[in-house]
């Protein structure tokens with residue numbers, strides 16, 4: 001059978017890409033697996049000629065491009081939409097390994113409406129001052145975050161204390177905020193301005209039940225679980241790790257200064273070995289439930305990075321589902337075995353899709 005040709009669709013400006021290290025590894029692992037892999041942007045596809053200008057890394061560093069045949073399967077890894085990308089993506093030019101997904105708020109709604117999943121979903125409502133007051137009647141911590149955000153940006157955590165409302169925030173540039181409001185109306189005034197200043201593409205904000213994630217006192221920490229389709233087209237959890245935020249940081253994201261640790265490092269101390277095993281098993285059950293609900297609604301997918309909160313009582317909660325997840329956590333944990341597996345799986349799955357398409 002002809003060598004499978006796999007294209008990675010992404011953002012490109014000249015010879016620069018957003019995730020050059022990851023793409024280098026993808027092309028290299030693809031070669032080892034017997035596939036031709038290249039990187040391209042929507043501007044590089046010429047449907048009339050059934051050709052693509054594809055980029056591949058040079059041994060000595062940098063990138064080169066040449067003409068490739070129309071790919072058998074395309075993995076959409078575009079995390080920043082350039083002009084024309086969305087329109088291009090809507091057309092059915094290729095067999096895509098991953099369908100398009102949705103934003104955080106719509107995803108949360110989908111899961112909340114699923115009776116098997118709702119137990120893992122923190123209470124979430126649209127941002128408004130009425131909802132802020134209502135949510136504080138039930139919860140002592142609230143998170144206010146963009147319904148279409150990523151990377152731990154523009155997020156605030158507000159905790160009700162005996163002195164008032166303590167707010168910790170990260171701006172879109174990862175600037176820090178640490179403020180105390182004496183009453184809810186002064187907090188509300190500040191938040192109303194914040195959601196205007198920080199909003200992304202006219203998007204709105206959500207208020208979410210805040211989880212107590214201080215498994216390590218003074219630090220927010222949560223789990224990142226990677227679930228991927230394998231070479232047989234079945235979902236499999238590739239691995240998980242923990243991210244630990246800095247002091248007075250409301251988020252654990254690596255880009256916002258979070259550090260990596262293994263699940264055992266963080267959970268054993270707190271819960272012991274047996275309870276940790278139960279927690280991890282529940283996280284995996286959650287992950288399988290989530291991807292199956294997503295595929296029912298949005299079609300076939302490739303991989304997801306799940307942000308999972310394990311609160312101080314050992315309860316498991318879904319915080320967020322990332323459709324184009326990073327793998328740096330495994331590297332930072334010193335788990336190069338997981339890192340390599342996480343790179344190979346999408347290629348193996350794309351090769352599986354090609355085989356399936358030839359059979360049809």
Ligand SMILES: Nc1ncnc2c1ncn2[C@@H]1O[C@H](COP(=O)(O)OP(=O)(O)O)[C@@H](O)[C@H]1O
Nearest residue numbers: 143149150151152153208209210211251252320
């Ligand atoms: N409801 C919540 N309770 C506790 N911590 C939260 C909550 N929502 C977000 N966080 C913290 O903030 C981080 C970023 O939130 P997330 O919803 O994943 O947004 P982003 O898309 O910016 O990563 C989470 O990984 C977690 O550490």
Ligand SMILES: [Mg+2]
Nearest residue numbers: 151152307320
């Ligand atoms: Mg996240």
